[in-house]
Amino acid sequence: MSEAKTAVNQPGGDRDLATEFLDRSTPLTRIRGLLHRYPALSPALVLLVSVVVFGVINPRFVNPANLSLISQQVAVVGTIGIAQTLIILTGGIDLSVGAAATLAGFVIAQTATNNHLPSGLSLLLGLLVGLATGLLNGVLVTRMKLPPFIVTLGTLSIYTALLLLYSNSASIETGVPAPIVGLGNTFSVAGVQITFGVVAMVVVYAIVAVILGRTAWGRHVYAVGDDPEAARLAGIRVTRVLLSVYIVAGALLAFGAWQMIGRADGIGPNDGSSVNLESITAVVIGGTSLFGGRGTVWGTLLGALIVGVFEEGLAVAGLDVLYQVLAVGILVIVAVALDQWIRKVRK
Amino acid sequence: MNAMPDATASQSDESLAPILEARSLVKTYGRVVGLDGVSLKLYPGEVLAIIGDNGAGKSTLIKCLTGAEIPDEGELLLDGKPVHFRRPQDARAAGIETVYQNLAVSPALDVAANLYLGRERRLKGIRGSVFRLMDIKGMRDQARAELKALGISTLQDVTVPVENLSGGQRQAVAVARAAAFGSKVVVLDEPTAALGVRESNQVLELIKNLRSKGIPVILISHNMPHVFEVADRIHIQRLGKCAATVTPAEYSMSEAVAIMTGAQTVVH
Numbered sequence: 001m002s003e004a005k006t007a008v009n010q011p012g013g014d015r016d017l018a019t020e021f022l023d024r025s026t027p028l029t030r031i032r033g034l035l036h037r038y039p040a041l042s043p044a045l046v047l048l049v050s051v052v053v054f055g056v057i058n059p060r061f062v063n064p065a066n067l068s069l070i071s072q073q074v075a076v077v078g079t080i081g082i083a084q085t086l087i088i089l090t091g092g093i094d095l096s097v098g099a100a101a102t103l104a105g106f107v108i109a110q111t112a113t114n115n116h117l118p119s120g121l122s123l124l125l126g127l128l129v130g131l132a133t134g135l136l137n138g139v140l141v142t143r144m145k146l147p148p149f150i151v152t153l154g155t156l157s158i159y160t161a162l163l164l165l166y167s168n169s170a171s172i173e174t175g176v177p178a179p180i181v182g183l184g185n186t187f188s189v190a191g192v193q194i195t196f197g198v199v200a201m202v203v204v205y206a207i208v209a210v211i212l213g214r215t216a217w218g219r220h221v222y223a224v225g226d227d228p229e230a231a232r233l234a235g236i237r238v239t240r241v242l243l244s245v246y247i248v249a250g251a252l253l254a255f256g257a258w259q260m261i262g263r264a265d266g267i268g269p270n271d272g273s274s275v276n277l278e279s280i281t282a283v284v285i286g287g288t289s290l291f292g293g294r295g296t297v298w299g300t301l302l303g304a305l306i307v308g309v310f311e312e313g314l315a316v317a318g319l320d321v322l323y324q325v326l327a328v329g330i331l332v333i334v335a336v337a338l339d340q341w342i343r344k345v346r347k
Numbered sequence: 348m349n350a351m352p353d354a355t356a357s358q359s360d361e362s363l364a365p366i367l368e369a370r371s372l373v374k375t376y377g378r379v380v381g382l383d384g385v386s387l388k389l390y391p392g393e394v395l396a397i398i399g400d401n402g403a404g405k406s407t408l409i410k411c412l413t414g415a416e417i418p419d420e421g422e423l424l425l426d427g428k429p430v431h432f433r434r435p436q437d438a439r440a441a442g443i444e445t446v447y448q449n450l451a452v453s454p455a456l457d458v459a460a461n462l463y464l465g466r467e468r469r470l471k472g473i474r475g476s477v478f479r480l481m482d483i484k485g486m487r488d489q490a491r492a493e494l495k496a497l498g499i500s501t502l503q504d505v506t507v508p509v510e511n512l513s514g515g516q517r518q519a520v521a522v523a524r525a526a527a528f529g530s531k532v533v534v535l536d537e538p539t540a541a542l543g544v545r546e547s548n549q550v551l552e553l554i555k556n557l558r559s560k561g562i563p564v565i566l567i568s569h570n571m572p573h574v575f576e577v578a579d580r581i582h583i584q585r586l587g588k589c590a591a592t593v594t595p596a597e598y599s600m601s602e603a604v605a606i607m608t609g610a611q612t613v614v615h
Contacts, residue, residue, distance in 0.1 A: 037508070215479045216467035223453040223464055233451035234524075235436060235465035293455045 036342045039287035039295050043302035043335075046285075050306060054313030061316045064192040070308040075183075075197045076263055077278045078304040080256040081286075082208050083249035084279040085300045089212075090245050091225040091292025092141065092148035097253055097279050098272030099159035100133035105257035105267045106163050109172045112180045119179035127254040133159060134250020141246065142239040156276060164269055171268035176261065183262030197259045201301075204255065208297050221245060225292025281307060281328060285335045289343065306331065364427055365390050366563055367412065367443070367532050372421035374407050381407035382418065383587035389532060394554060394564045396574040399584030400607055405567055406536075408584065412565070413445045413534055414438035425531070442531035446521045446538060454510035458502055459483075459490035461509050462524050493527040494519075498556040501549065515546025522553050526562055533557060534565045539573050551577050571600045583607050 035042050055062040080097050087094045108126035111117045117125075133155070140151040183197035212218035220241045223231040232238050256275075261267050286303030288295025310331065311324040365388040374382040382404050389395050399405045410416035412423070414432030423430050425441055432438045435445065452461050463486045469475030470482045490505045499519045502512075509517055518538055525533045535554070539547040547570075554577045557564050568574050574581060575595045583590045583606050591606050591613035598606075605611035 033511075210480075214481055214483065216469070216481055217479070219456065219460060219464070219467060219481070223456060226453045226455045230451045230453050231464070233435070233447060234453070234461075235439060293453075 032342055032344070035287075035338075039289075039342075040299040040302060041287075042338060043286050043299050043306060046331075047302050047306050047309065050309050050313065054309065054317065057313070058316050058318075061313055064190070066312065066316065068186075068193040070305070070312050071198045072195050072263065073312070074301075074304045074308040075195065075201050076256060076259050077275055077282055077307070078301055079197075079201045079204065079259045080253060080275050081279045081282040081300040081304050082204060082297055083252035083256070084283050085286075085288055085295065085297050086208070086212075086221065086245050086249050086252075087148065088280075088283050088288050088290060089221050089225045089292060089295055090242055091228070092242075092245075093152065093280065093290070094137065094148065094246075094249065095152040095276050095280075096133070096137065096156040096159055097249075097256075098275030098277075099156050099163065100130065100250065101253040101256040101260060101275065102267065102269065102272035103133065103159045103163040103166070103257075104129040104254045105260045105271070106167045106172070106269075108180060108254075108257060109176055109261050109267045110167065113172055113176050119177050122180065123254075123258065126257055127251060130250040130252075130254025130257065131247060132250065133253065134246045134248070135243075137250075138243040138246025142243045160273075167269050169269050171266060173266040173268075176266055180258070181262050181265050183259055184265060185262075195262070197262045200255075201259065204252070205297055205301050208252075212297060217241070217244070222293050225294075227293070278307070281332055284339075285331050287335070287339070289339050290336065291343070294343075303335075363391055365424075366426060367565075368424040368427075369408075369412060370422050370424070372408070372411050372418045372423075374411060374416060374418045380587050382411065382421075384421070385584070385587070385589050386421075387412075387582055387589070389563050389565060391563055392558055392561045393579040394558050394566055394577050396566045396568060396578035396581045397584060398568065398571075398574055398581060398603065398607055403584040403607070404587045405584050407587075409445075409534060409536060409565070409567055412438070413443055443534065444525035444528075444530040444532070445534040446518075446525045446536065448536045448540060452509050452517055452521050452524075455508055457506045457508050458494075458512075458520055459487040459505040461520055462486075462490045462493065462505075462527060464524075466528065490527075494523055496560070497523050497526060497553060499523060499553065513546060514542050515549045518542065518546070518550050519553055522550065522557075526557050526560075530562065532563055532565065534567075536567045537569065538566070539568065539570055547573065571604065575600055575603075585609060 051062070060066065080101055084094055084097055104126040107129045108122045111125055112119050112122035137151055137155055140146050141148050183200060184195055186193040186195050188194070212221065220231065220236050223234065223236055224238050224241050228238050260271055264271060282303035283300045284290060284303065285306050286295070286299030286301070288299055307328055310327045314324045314327060367389040369385065369387040371384045371386055372382045373384055385404065385408055387408070397405050397408065407416060411418045414435045414437045417433060423432070425443070430441055432441070438445070453464060456464065468482045468486050470480045474480045475482070487505050494502050494505070501516055502519060509520055512520070522533070522535065522538065538550050542550065551573060554564055554566065566574065566578060578595055580592055580594055581603060582592050583603060585607060593603060593606070593613070602611060606613060
């Protein structure tokens with residue numbers, strides 16, 4: 001950069017040389033530019049390649065029952081990943097999503113099963129709990145000006161403690177009313193069993209994608225994550241946008257709680273403990289930058305699918321579970337390294 | 348709002364009422380006097396440069412004009428009416444747009460999105476009123492038209508993310524945003540400080556285009572050649588006061604610097 005600058009400042013005809021220096025593009029920088037412009041491109045390619053590779057290794061991988069299983073395994077992390085995406089787009093992070101969703105899930109399952117409330121009312125109470133968890137995170141981040149990492153590390157413990165207290169550390173496995181577990185019901189398309197939960201998840205993805213891409217609020221979410229000071233100077237009320245993101249995330253977590261109950265036909269105190277980090281994994285593998293302002297919600301769905309495909313593919317290939325864990329770890333690091341490289345386009 | 352042909356035109360404009368006027372502004376920070384009774388008038392269709400050494404009160408003056416600071420004493424008149432800005436948004440709402448030194452653009456958003464950031468337009472009908480959808484195509488078309496009207500030819504594609512642009516082009520986006528929405532006054536804080544020669548020239552051309560559209564500009568700059576190229580009048584700050592207001596036609600660059608540093612004084 002400094003080299004280019006001195007070239008421009010030299011008197012005479014060095015200007016063209018300088019422009020050439022600045023505009024120099026190799027195939028590699030062009031690929032980087034493309035990935036920079038379409039953040040969901042790299043996870044889409046990874047997903048495609050991994051499905052093909054696992055299919056070649058073991059054709060059983062691509063049979064309908066197996067694909068159905070993958071889609072069902074992805075439903076919970078995929079749904080909660082939407083909430084995580086919104087928060088990471090603002091430059092934040094939420095370590096408490098799994099605990100908050102499980103807390104909301106217990107409120108839904110327990111009030112419907114043990115207190116015999118109407119299912120609609122139980123779901124509404126779950127939604128309120130989800131909103132409350134998001135509101136608390138959001139207020140601590142925006143009003144107390146605490147870093148999201150620390151806030152949600154704290155609320156992770158708080159929500160976990162609350163859910164253990166409320167559930168007496170016991171699972172709810174029997175007698176859950178049909179509407180509460182309804183998202184786990186399946187229907188068949190061309191031999192593939194699809195749950196209503198998976199369909200509902202895709203619908204929510206589509207809605208959030210439209211909101212992010214085509215409403216002013218969505219644009220402000222990106223602007224706030226990109227450069228909060230620039231957003232403020234442009235007249236965006238940064239704290240209001242941030243608070244609204246945490247509250248919307250809370251609502252999405254309540255929806256994830258409903259998915260959780262449908263997936264397991266009930267709920268247990270530890271059902272969400274792995275989701276806290278898995279949702280971050282899905283977002284990161286999906287090409288969303290942890291620095292905020294760059295990424296798409298569809299990328300997160302791809303990221304969740306990649307994790308599902310890798311775990312299932314390695315299992316079908318007959319490898320031990322530890323290799324699944326290893327593979328996901330490598331994926332995360334590769335994804336973040338790729339993001340760092342892509343972001344160099346700015347300079 | 349008709350085109351003013353060139354720099355000399357504005358000198359006769361002093362017969363007009365000023366668009367923005369500051370009267371005896373005082374601003375102190377504890378025992379430090381930032382502004383010590385500074386007055387300033389900005390007339391329609393002129394470029395007023397503000398120069399001064401570090402600590403002379405340039406920034407404080409600009410902050411008081413744009414709502415970033417509230418003056419302790421003195422008054423501010425916009426179109427002859429007293430105004431009181433308590434925050435930058437107040438000044439913007441009144442039609443004073445500021446382009447900050449650190450470029451208030453959002454790097455990952457495209458050119459059109461940046462022009463409309465914070466004032467997005469919605470689609471007509473229920474798609475806009477109920478579903479809150481933005482008129483993305485309309486904003487892009489309008490952005491192209493605004494850039495063209497400002498004579499910014501280097502930005503062909505308004506869908507390019509701003510981070511892919513050169514420094515001069517980014518500055519052009521920031522200036523275009525300030526000028527595009529019927530603003531009464533555009534304030535530019537060191538717009539060429541971070542730019543190369545060619546890019547600086549593009550920004551200076553842009554400033555001249557603003558003037559020819561009748562939009563008055565306040566330009567803060569350390570760069571004397573740039574100031575003398577575009578300014579109609581030069582307000583020289585020294586030690587918290589206005590040492591003089593001169594025109595480039597009557598004073599040379601070295602005289603202006605001499606006034607700025609106190610080596611020369613002007614008797615009004």
